[in-house]
Amino acid sequence: MSEDKAPEIVLSLEIDDPALADRLASLLGNIAGLRLAAPGEQAVATILARDPRIMPEDIALTLREMDVLALMAEGASNKMIARRLGISVHTVKFHVGSLLDKLDATGRTDAVAHAARRGVIEL
């Protein structure tokens, strides 16, 4: 019964590092049932690699700021973030303040938008 169910899986690549892209392309190039997408072709899945050293450039967030930022991006309030991280609301505000500063944002919504734009976080 329809073992013709071998629709090739078409993958597209979005990789910053050319060397890595090359290696992946050659590794994946000759696997049955799998194909790399032609430029512009619609793929069912995308392989993306962000080199953490390449992306953020010089934004340099601390570990805690990353935690707070991630929760902000989920719409969490300061109170929720505090509870989630087991710290006080004051401390959360402290980190949020630093985040607004570093991301050059006017508010938390702006901060999340900027961070997403720069690839610091993924929505």
Added chain:
Amino acid sequence: MSEDKAPEIVLSLEIDDPALADRLASLLGNIAGLRLAAPGEQAVATILARDPRIMPEDIALTLREMDVLALMAEGASNKMIARRLGISVHTVKFHVGSLLDKLDATGRTDAVAHAARRGVIEL
């Protein structure tokens, strides 16, 4: 020199469709120089597949809501939005309320994040 540089490429999977995830996992499972990441393990690249049919669908925002949403994504406050659109702050709140409702968000930051995720707006 040092073509011993054959560090395994660690891939993580973020795929909505379980069947597709399964097929990919088995296809990629036995390729030399390539490995799937253990849960929580840091990967150099991610394979992600989002079914576009699941995403946008029928969110159906009104023209005014789109205006407000766009300005929200830029970090504008209700007051700023009101000034920009030439309407009162109350009206802005009214639209923001509808937006939170339609986007199933708990606040403006969450609303912008959801909208971006679904492709309603572009950051």
Added chain:
DNA sequence: TGCGAAACTGGCCGGGTGGCCAGGACCGGC
């Protein structure tokens, strides 16, 4: 050993946010 960075906490306060109530105007469809 001192010094800065990171992380944490507190109080205070003006202004922003979101939810509730109420209303009115316009316009297209049944």
Added chain:
DNA sequence: GCCGGTCCTGGCCACCCGGCCAGTTTCGCA
């Protein structure tokens, strides 16, 4: 005509947010 949707406005209020002041500990580095 009447109804529903969109858009607009007002008041009220509890809560949240961001910025200011202050302090603590821990850690690594010079």
